[in-house]
Amino acid sequence: MNIVWTRRISQVFFLILFFWFSFATVFGTKWFQLRGWPINLFLELDPLVAIGTLLTTQTIYKGLLWALLTLLVTIVFGRVFCGWVCPFGTMHHFFGWIGSYKRGARVKMEKNRYRKWQALKYYILAAFLVMAAFPIATSSTLITGLLDPIPFVTRATNLSLMPIADGFGLRTTASPRHYDHATLIGLLFLTALLANLAIPRFYCRVLCPTGALLGIFSRFTLWRIAKKSPGCNHCEMCESYCEGAADPALKPRISECLVCMNCVDNYCNRDLITYRNEESVEGDIPAPQISRRGLLLAMGSGAIALPMLHLGDHLGSNYSPQTIRPPGSLAEEDFVQRCIKCGQCMKVCPTNIIMPAGLGTGLEGIWTPVLNFRIGTSGCQLNCVACSHVCPTAAIRPLTLDEKHGTGSFKESGPIRLGTAFVDRGRCLPWSMETPCLVCEENCPVTPKAIHVHEFMNTIRHGRRKVLSASAEGIKLDGPSLTPSGLATGDYYLRVEGTSTPPLRITANSAETVSVAEATILDPGINVSIQVQLGGPVVDPDLCIGCGVCEHECPVSGLRAIRVSSENESRNKRSKMKIRRVDA
Amino acid sequence: MAIAHGSDRAVTLSAALAALGGLDQFIRPGDRVLLKVNAAFATPPSLNATSHPTLVEALATECLKVGAAEVRVSDNSINDPDSCFRLTGIAQAATKAGAKLVMPTPSAFQSFTLPQGRLIVDWPLLTAPLAGINKVIGLAPVKDHQRSGASMTMKNWYGLLGGRRNVFHQDINNIIAELARMVRPTLVVLDGTNTMMTNGPTGGSVADLKATNTLIVSTDQVAADAFGATLLDQTAADFPYIAMAEAAGCGTADFASLKLAEVNT
Numbered sequence: 001m002n003i004v005w006t007r008r009i010s011q012v013f014f015l016i017l018f019f020w021f022s023f024a025t026v027f028g029t030k031w032f033q034l035r036g037w038p039i040n041l042f043l044e045l046d047p048l049v050a051i052g053t054l055l056t057t058q059t060i061y062k063g064l065l066w067a068l069l070t071l072l073v074t075i076v077f078g079r080v081f082c083g084w085v086c087p088f089g090t091m092h093h094f095f096g097w098i099g100s101y102k103r104g105a106r107v108k109m110e111k112n113r114y115r116k117w118q119a120l121k122y123y124i125l126a127a128f129l130v131m132a133a134f135p136i137a138t139s140s141t142l143i144t145g146l147l148d149p150i151p152f153v154t155r156a157t158n159l160s161l162m163p164i165a166d167g168f169g170l171r172t173t174a175s176p177r178h179y180d181h182a183t184l185i186g187l188l189f190l191t192a193l194l195a196n197l198a199i200p201r202f203y204c205r206v207l208c209p210t211g212a213l214l215g216i217f218s219r220f221t222l223w224r225i226a227k228k229s230p231g232c233n234h235c236e237m238c239e240s241y242c243e244g245a246a247d248p249a250l251k252p253r254i255s256e257c258l259v260c261m262n263c264v265d266n267y268c269n270r271d272l273i274t275y276r277n278e279e280s281v282e283g284d285i286p287a288p289q290i291s292r293r294g295l296l297l298a299m300g301s302g303a304i305a306l307p308m309l310h311l312g313d314h315l316g317s318n319y320s321p322q323t324i325r326p327p328g329s330l331a332e333e334d335f336v337q338r339c340i341k342c343g344q345c346m347k348v349c350p351t352n353i354i355m356p357a358g359l360g361t362g363l364e365g366i367w368t369p370v371l372n373f374r375i376g377t378s379g380c381q382l383n384c385v386a387c388s389h390v391c392p393t394a395a396i397r398p399l400t401l402d403e404k405h406g407t408g409s410f411k412e413s414g415p416i417r418l419g420t421a422f423v424d425r426g427r428c429l430p431w432s433m434e435t436p437c438l439v440c441e442e443n444c445p446v447t448p449k450a451i452h453v454h455e456f457m458n459t460i461r462h463g464r465r466k467v468l469s470a471s472a473e474g475i476k477l478d479g480p481s482l483t484p485s486g487l488a489t490g491d492y493y494l495r496v497e498g499t500s501t502p503p504l505r506i507t508a509n510s511a512e513t514v515s516v517a518e519a520t521i522l523d524p525g526i527n528v529s530i531q532v533q534l535g536g537p538v539v540d541p542d543l544c545i546g547c548g549v550c551e552h553e554c555p556v557s558g559l560r561a562i563r564v565s566s567e568n569e570s571r572n573k574r575s576k577m578k579i580r581r582v583d584a
Numbered sequence: 585m586a587i588a589h590g591s592d593r594a595v596t597l598s599a600a601l602a603a604l605g606g607l608d609q610f611i612r613p614g615d616r617v618l619l620k621v622n623a624a625f626a627t628p629p630s631l632n633a634t635s636h637p638t639l640v641e642a643l644a645t646e647c648l649k650v651g652a653a654e655v656r657v658s659d660n661s662i663n664d665p666d667s668c669f670r671l672t673g674i675a676q677a678a679t680k681a682g683a684k685l686v687m688p689t690p691s692a693f694q695s696f697t698l699p700q701g702r703l704i705v706d707w708p709l710l711t712a713p714l715a716g717i718n719k720v721i722g723l724a725p726v727k728d729h730q731r732s733g734a735s736m737t738m739k740n741w742y743g744l745l746g747g748r749r750n751v752f753h754q755d756i757n758n759i760i761a762e763l764a765r766m767v768r769p770t771l772v773v774l775d776g777t778n779t780m781m782t783n784g785p786t787g788g789s790v791a792d793l794k795a796t797n798t799l800i801v802s803t804d805q806v807a808a809d810a811f812g813a814t815l816l817d818q819t820a821a822d823f824p825y826i827a828m829a830e831a832a833g834c835g836t837a838d839f840a841s842l843k844l845a846e847v848n849t
Contacts, residue, residue, distance in 0.1 A: 029670060174665050174687045351664040378663040381626050382788075383671060429754065438731045439750040443662060445625070447788030453730060485702075490757035490824030505824070535730065553662065555750040 096200025130302030160186030379549030590849030613651030728784030806835030
């Protein structure tokens with residue numbers, strides 16, 4: 001078996017492993033569901049995740065040290081990660097192969113020619129890292145996840161591919177999965193793949209900031225592609241399959257080389273090309289070809305873009321009250337310095353309520369996790385902390401159930417609050433439409449319930465009546481006719497005006513008469529009113545944890561009559577609403 | 585109707601069944617049985633917000649023992665279904681007993697209209713677990729319930745409804761009465777071993793529970809619920825749906841008029 005086949009096997013192995021980990025990122029008890037599978041392996045091997053969060057936070061979170069392995073391999077062997085491991089790279093490789101299949105050598109050479117704008121990825125990386133490293137005029141931010149290939153492909157797989165595969169019968173969860181913005185995320189993924197038809201590995205060569213980072217490190221590589229002896233007639237056959245467009249026919253560009261080994265193995269009819277710990281006989285180009293001017297412009301752009309991102313002050317007074325982050329999320333400023341938008345929390349959430357954000361949290365917050373209580377199977381489940389444990393960067397820090405509930409040693413600090421539920425009395429059925437409901441109160445999982453009931457009686461429309469006659473058949477009333485049985489729900493009462501008799505429960509009614517629970521003598525001419533007994537939900541902000549179960553269950557299914565907004569959320573002091581608890 | 589007193593559900597269940605002449609009076613060899621449990625919430629069994637796994641396992645085992653060809657367990661949960669069946673221990677109990685868990689997936693529902701129904705009209709119903717079934721047994725805990733007063737065996741059928749069923753809370757008594765009319769169970773098992781007195785139907789604390797040490801097995805769901813009312817320190821008259829179901833011919837609220845078998849364990 002030659003080296004190219006070894007590389008192909010490695011690529012297929014890591015690609016399958018990658019899909020397997022996404023498949024296994026499901027909350028459950030079966031062996032193929034989440035139970036110690038290293039589902040974050042690729043994110044942890046990705047040095048841009050580690051370096052990005054290192055720059056924003058000056059810390060390295062648990063598994064991210066694996067990135068050192070990737071860097072070490074790169075310093076010894078070159079960009080092996082890109083050519084042999086990266087699952088997104090493998091997909092590009094495959095689509096590039098489709099685009100070149102049965103094309104002539106000339107066409108292939110042209111496709112794989114080095115292009116000056118391959119330098120763009122280094123400028124993108126520079127701008128991203130400046131935004132992460134230098135809190136100029138404002139706190140720094142981490143937006144590498146937009147283009148970082150591992151978060152990119154993880155996000156697309158978790159939120160777009162897997163739900164589609166579910167639809168084709170994979171059935172990873174009981175209910176089909178839905179994600180806001182999954183269309184856009186999926187289309188960007190497809191676009192990145194289809195770009196390979198024009199230029200193979202377009203994403204890797206031109207856009208990939210991780211590739212750029214490894215390109216920088218690979219200038220120190222010990223082993224590299226090289227011509228072992230003179231005599232090259234520049235037939236350029238070696239370039240027809242060069243994955244990195246690294247000019248092996250001229251002076252190999254080491255920082256562009258993906259170590260795919262195609263040139264070594266197959267195409268040189270004089271067998272000149274090899275892989276060794278010495279430079280090429282004609283010399284090579286170890287460092288990326290970037291201009292000082294370009295680099296300064298990129299860094300300057302990053303330095304300007306950072307405060308520009310924060311002009312809307314969404315981290316300050318203009319924070320979005322609709323941004324409800326998963327339990328355990330850090331304060332917003334710290335959150336955006338860690339979140340890489342990989343979608344692992346969204347994939348694992350058993351209720352499917354963690355969604356990639358749109359522009360509501362500012363441009364930097366796009367595709368970061370927010371909770372949407374209108375979708376999914378319930379609100380945030382009281383006894384679940386799954387998302388906090390899969391987050392690879394601790395943007396959502398790991399919680400215990402005790403900490404989430406505010407029990408045990410967390411009694412003092414109280415439960416984790418995601419926000420507070422507010423009753424919209426203008427939409428709430430009992431408060432505004434004389435209709436009994438109380439679904440929110442029933443479903444409130446907090447004990448004692450954070451929703452209590454304000455009971456009251458309302459006289460219904462045309463409810464003031466006069467008794468015409470009373471007999472065994474019922475009490476005949478004047479006024480517009482009633483809907484037969486409409487009052488026989490157990491919620492309607494007849495109040496006799498001018499007496500202290502408690503209202504009488506109506507048990508049956510026809511168009512003109514009502515029957516009540518207890519036999520009562522009513523004389524003709526007596527004034528009565530038909531009343532409905534209502535319970536209006538009232539939220540106790542000291543008990544509400546913002547789990548959104550009430551919002552999810554509210555029967556006002558469009559704009560819900562009870563909605564959670566971020567007031568009082570634990571993670572941000574700025575959201576504090578009430579200063580004092582008033583106990584009954 | 586049999587009433588068994590005791591704190592061990594497996595013991596009270598078998599005592600109550602024995603008092604009724606044995607489960608083989610109700611389940612014949614070859615029967616296909618659905619156990620409609622209450623798996624509404626993703627809470628542990630100790631909180632009593634859902635059917636107790638001990639009871640589910642004991643009853644499923646008992647059904648298979650008397651020759652049932654198949655026992656299914658199902659409910660359309662309120663919280664996330666996967667979490668509900670697992671955290672309540674019902675999934676494990678069903679598996680252990682050899683019963684089949686049927687999940688409320690979107691394809692498990694079909695539109696249904698109850699003859700002479702006013703509320704259940706062209707409404708999605710959890711039909712997949714019912715396919716091929718000829719016996720239905722309802723298992724429900726006794727729970728405080730703000731809107732209807734109490735959640736017991738008749739309210740338990742709410743878990744067969746799909747769609748945005750929460751709209752039915754606007755007419756809670758009539759929907760429960762219609763549900764009672766819709767399901768003619770072989771038996772209902774009302775679990776009052778612990779009764780959720782407050783904060784229902786979710787509960788969330790053992791402080792909401794009172795040890796009432798009673799388990800009811802009944803062929804009459806109205807009578808079972810009427811008796812259950814007493815465990816909540818109330819009477820059948822406090823819950824209008826009991827009278828409505830009685831009027832609809834689903835059973836009798838006057839449980840004392842039935843042949844009662846009361847046993848202590």
